Every structure is written in C-alpha cells, then in structure tokens.
Amino acid sequence: MGRRSRQTGTVVELVDNRDGSFDSDDPNGWFTVCVDHGGVCSHETRKLAESWLPVPAEWCPGCQDSEEEAS
Numbered sequence: 001m002g003r004r005s006r007q008t009g010t011v012v013e014l015v016d017n018r019d020g021s022f023d024s025d026d027p028n029g030w031f032t033v034c035v036d037h038g039g040v041c042s043h044e045t046r047k048l049a050e051s052w053l054p055v056p057a058e059w060c061p062g063c064q065d066s067e068e069e070a071s
C-alpha cells in the first residue's frame with residue numbers, strides 16, 4: 001500500500017522484491033517507488049528502503065524536478 005510523503009506530497013510505496021518479481025536484473029531485495037512519477041530506487045535491506053521512503057526527493061527524478069520548480 002502506498003502512503004503520501006510529507007516531503008513532496010506524492011504517493012510512495014515500499015516494494016518487497018525478494019522473489020525477483022519487480023525487476024529481475026537488480027540484486028537488491030527492496031524498492032522504493034514514487035507512484036506519482038514512476039521513480040524507483042533499489043535498496044539492500046528493508047530497513048534501508050524504509051529510511052529512504054519518506055524522502056522521495058532524494059531518489060525520484062520527478063520529485064527533484066518539482067522541488068526545483070517550487071524554489
């Protein structure tokens with residue numbers, strides 16, 4: 001389930017990819033996804049992924065663009 005990031009107002013999701021269903025080429029088991037922009041970032045552990053989830057402007061190009069527009 002997605003949740004709304006307080007940083008950007010976009011919906012972000014934590015994806016468990018330990019079964020390789022999301023992107024079989026990526027060795028990392030966890031992904032953060034910005035649903036609004038389709039930006040994704042892979043992470044080695046769930047703990048890491050959860051730490052990045054609330055700050056999509058750090059890993060989603062779409063969020064970075066809208067942050068620049070806002071400032």
Ligand SMILES: [Zn+2]
Pocket residue numbers: 010034036037038039056060061062063064
């Ligand atoms: Zn985004």
